[in-house]
Amino acid sequence: QALQAARQLLLQQPGSGLKSPKSQDKQRPLQVPVSVAMMSPQVITPQQMQQILQQQVLSPQQLQALLQQQQAVMLQQQHLQEFYKKQQEQLHLQLLQQQHPGKQVKEVSKHKETTEPFLLQIQSWAGPQQGLLSLPGPAPGQAALPGQTLQPPAGLSPAELQQLWKDVTGGNGHGMEDNGIKHNSSSTGSGGTGTGGGLDLSTNNSSSTTSSSNIKHSEKKPRSSLHEESGGTHPLYGHGVCKWPGCEKLCEDFGQFLKHLNSEHALDDRSTAQCRVQMQVVQQLEIQLSKERERLQAMMAHLHMRPSEPKSSPKPLNLVSSVTMSKNLPPASPPNLPQTPTTPTAPITPMAAMPQVPSVLGGANVPSMGAMRRRHSDKYSMPLSSEIAPNYEFYKNADVRPPFTYATLIRQAIIDSAEHQLTLNEIYSWFTRTFAYFRRNAATWKNAVRHNLSLHKCFVRVENVKGAVWTVDEVEYQKRRSQKITGSPSLVKNLPSSLGYGTALNASLQAALAETSLPLLGTPGLMNSGSTAHEELNGSLDHLDTNGHGSPGYSPSAHMPVHVKEEPLNMDDDECPMSLVTTANHSPELDDERELEEGNLSEDLE
DNA sequence: TCGCTAATAAACACGG
């Protein structure tokens, strides 16, 4: 309305506002708004604004007034959006509680949180049809107006995008289709093509906030899973469904699709508007893609992965603020969307086992501990220390769960200590000190630590002068580990008797050596205490090797703190810690093989 | 589907 008032102002004062040098241009001020209005009735895009500026059709005062009015409208729009969002969310939750009692509400609500901002954004892009001021992306060299956020939220999947499109176009779903909810919109399209009213989402929703009775369960139309057969080929036709954004009209065959396409999506205002919105979507996605690609480059550069293009990061990455996606992107893969799944043949980094990497570290969207009950298999993980070491700062600062089991971490904490023994509280401290992730939900993970200490035989409680301390029974630990590695408990069963370090024990200890060697040395943070791990393991090896057998009365408490033999070996390894590059193409099996090979190598060096 | 493993939650005991 404000913009229209401005336009009225211009129309009412054509003479005063004109600085056109030629008299025949006197119609210009009329032409511009009219043309704009033809495109989108209440929109003056920045490009057009610039055009107006260039053509000097308006006086600076008028332009200023116009801009002010636009800003005022923007503020109104923002308020409307906020109001609408709140109302919609409230309504949404209300409906979900009615229809999906229980935790589904939480899940869908979470989904909504991610989609709604973009939904609003899309609505803003599609504003003309909604009577809202549309403010497309700023023209080159023109700053975005305050409050204007044109970036779609990161991490938008194509499915979400499609859903949002449906939201925009008001097609079958009206935004809540995922939840089986459908707004009884004013859409007149019998086939759910969102004719006309498809784009007046905001008005529909705003009205629906006061009349929830207008909402009904949707006869959820089967999606692309049906009609797999497809007659002809057309970018807008697939799986028997019209792929026009927001349409999804079922078409029996290609001919019917063509007929539908020509009838429902002919060249008219609606189609052009939808096309325009789609262009905006594509444009924004391209912008986002380029940003993500740039981010990927920077990440790969930071992580010493081979960048596909030698494009250096504009600035060093601050892990706390910049790490927004998993590192498990194969370096050879083209920089794609960050959600690119890792193929089983390229588990690459231990991050592959990382359950999740919060998109915003330390942000509110970090899933709670309880929500991420993921299996923490070490299978895809490289040796703990060598994983932690290069990422020491990362884990220290980033609220990312380390991809290791509690047992592994506890052991690491203990063998990192000078005495190879820690009190429970010291273990706690190590966790919180080493991993930012363990600086919250203390009760949960501390309970898990205690549980693991009690559960696993490899952890031995030793009464000490100053109380009880926990040590690691390395043999027990490696028994567990070798069980996991070899999958052959029979081998482990023979461990005590095969003290001549037979194959199983050898492999186990080699694996252990691989796990605790190389590691820590690459990182100052872990180097100081971490070298003990290496030494301890070598000590363990020495103990067995030199005697030809493990000590029968093997006592971890007696064994752990002592017998440190300085081993100059592996210094080459130290200089070349296990990098993401070297492990990038490792399959899980190769990882195990690598560990064995490294063990052999170390042994050979001895 | 089944078995294994790990994470998580919780109850309980015990001592300071």
Place this chain on the structure above:
DNA sequence: GCCGTGTTTATTAGCG
């Protein structure tokens, strides 16, 4: 009674 520690059991989920 509270808290930290330690043990144990049950449930759940991921994975092979």
